[in-house]
Amino acid sequence: PAAPAKPGARLLELQVGPLTDLTLADNLVELFKEITDLGTIEPLDGGISADGMRRFKVLTSSTDNDLLDLFTFHVSREQVKLLPLSEGFGFHEGAPGAPVETKKDEDPGYGFFDDAPGVPEATAAEAKAEAPKASVPVPTAKPAAPARTEVAPRAGGASPDQSTLRVSVEKVDQLINLVGELVITQAMLAQNSRNLDPGLYQQLASGLADLERNTRDLQESVMSIRMIPMSVVFNRFPRMLRDLAAKLGKKVELVTQGEATELDKGLVEKITDPLTHLVRNSCDHGIESPADRVAKGKPEQGTITLVASHQGGSIVIEVRDDGRGLNREKLIRKAREKGIDAPDTMTDQEVWGLIFAPGFSTADQVTDVSGRGVGMDVVKKNITSLGGTVEIDSAEGYGMKVSVRLPLTLAIMDGMSVGVGEEVYILPLSSVVESFQVQSDTIKTVGGSGRVVEVRDEYMPVVELEQVFNVPRFDFEHVSSIMVVVEAEGGRVAMLVDELLGQQQVVVKNLEANYRKVTDVSGATIMGDGRVALILDVGSLVRRSRH
Known part of the structure; x- marks a missing residue:
């Protein structure tokens, strides 16, 4: 209310x-x-x-x-x-x-009907006495109001009490889990029915098709119960940023993209504080004063951009600014002053990661805006506790980008299953670009170890899943000839697999909660035949190919 x-x-x-x-x-x-x-x-x-x-x-x-x-x-x-x-x-x-x-002290003239339940006796008697004089009975005094249990719906729509229902999160989670099990059971039935003659079991096949369609509609509806748009989070920032910019004497514009991207309600509540810290950091550390920006040939008004999107099986939230960016030398010097080992041979990504060290700050003096006793290490800790990761990209003089990647703990997604040896792996369908058959002589070796393949005048790194996961193989003469092109984080790789098994809905189970974190794997699922298949982290495989 x-x-x-x-x-x-x-x-x-x-x-x-x-x-x-x-x-x-x-x-x-x-x-x-x-x-x-x-x-x-x-x-x-x-x-x-x-x-x-x-x-x-x-x-x-x-x-x-x-x-x-x-x-x-x-x-x-x-x-x-x-x-x-x-x-x-x-x-x-x-x-x-x-x-x-x-609130009116007197009734405007619309009283209770004669003999209506709850009408005081005196009022009813007066109404009867007045009946010959008026067609509508009107009480002479306002009766003692009985407890109002419900308000009639207004013309503009249903009242909030009628349009919403409060349900505990535990019940919703239980419902989502049961729907996940239903999807697995439906996949088992579909797989076991493939060997049946459709002519003899026509009604069974029709019923299974209806079951698959209804199951998909049901899981989409259930999954949307806990989802709320990112606009609920983003709308908190304009007022905060306006006050903060005025306090710092800066001109800052906030731009948002992907407000319609939906997140789990529990995730939104926990990600709000880290995002608030990142936005304040961008305004305080990143955006320069109007005079400095004009001197550098920039518009005097800085821009902070918030972007939310779904990438594969993850949710990515980016905080970008067009400010001064990170200074490599200053970060290394500050790290050495704090006693942190920071050799000059560190890569840029390793240097940017220094700001996540406990107690690390590039501010010359701590104010109520800069630092506030909470550093980037707390931001990273909070996001890591959600099973997410934080990545920083920066160009000195041009700006900085902080990417927060949050994996889905439980979801039902469309995936493509591929076979490598006796193993089955799931690729998120949203990351799959195309698949094709390749000849072994079209794969080139680069630098002695790296391999690339040419696809329409574009060379792509080749990732052999057999080697990445050390898949045991008993048919030693077999040569993989199918490649699946996948895309993530702005890059593409070609995965070498033995066969394409098909497309299906899979229930994503969190591997860390049941086993431990596995590199290049984002989760697991149960196949129709009861076997466990690993869901690949396409983004991790793309980063692996870059290294």
Whole structure:
């Protein structure tokens, strides 16, 4: 429920539009309701007008700028208007946050029907006495109000109590687990039915096809229960960044991409604090002052970009800025002052990783913005506790990018199963580009150990899964001739496999919780025949080929 409005609340008319996509206005209102400290909102005169405008009445104690910032994050400022609203357009009696003065002391004339349940006897008798004079019985005094158990739905839509249902997270997790087991069982039935004659078992085949379709719809619906869009997290930053930039005397613009990318609710709650620290770091350490930026030939307004996306079986959140970037020499010098071993032969990635050392800071003096007693080591620790990784990329003078990669602990995804020897591996279908048959003479050796293959005038590194996982082979004369091109993290590799087994839905099980972390493997699944197959981490294999 919405929090009561603070003292000094005022009534406003909010106009959003004109909008061709009217569902966008509904999403904006839902966003407003989630941030309860801004006040309450409900449709005005049905909420929809013929010219595509949406009108709402808002009870709030927030400033106009705060309200406009919330909405103009999604639509232009010209599409949002705030107007004073007459006191006659108050909220319904008993609505959350309604001012006391809007409640009426006397009934406006719409009383209870004669002999209706709950009508006081005196009121009923008076209504009967007045019956010859009026067609509608009207009570002379307001009866003692019985406990109101439910509010009639408004014209603009269902009340929150009717449109939402509170369910514990444990019940949802149990439901997701059961659906995962159902998908495995459906895969077993599908595999066992392949040897049956479809002519003799036509009804069985039809039923299994319906089961597969319904299972897919069911798992998609169940998986979406715990998912909320990243916009819920991103919308917290504009106001914070505006205040922080003003405090530091900087001009900063926030750009977001992928707000519709959905994350697990529990993951969103735990990733908010690390992201907040990264954004503050970018504003404080990364973005230069307007004078310095102009002197370097940059626009005086810096840009911080938040990007959320799904890559393979992972969720990637990036925090980018176009500021000064990291200084290699300064990081090495600071590390040596802290007693950290930092030879000059370190690669750039190893130098960038120094900022994750406990107590490490490049700030000359700690302020309430810079450091605040919480370093990047705490950020990395929090993300690692979620089973994620943090990567830094920087170019001095041009900016810096921090990538937070979070693996899915439980999901159902589409995968391509490939065979290598007697083993079966799963490739995320979203990472697979193409597959083709290759002749052994088209694979070239580079530098004595590396191997590449030419695919349409482009040379790609070859990854032999047989060697990566030391797959035992008993048919020594067999030569792998199938390659699957996969893409991740901006790079492509060609994987050498024995056969393509097909495409199917697989339940992703967290390998670390049941065994331990395995390099180049993101998870495991149970196949239709009961065997365990490993789900490959395509991003890790691409990084492996680069090294």
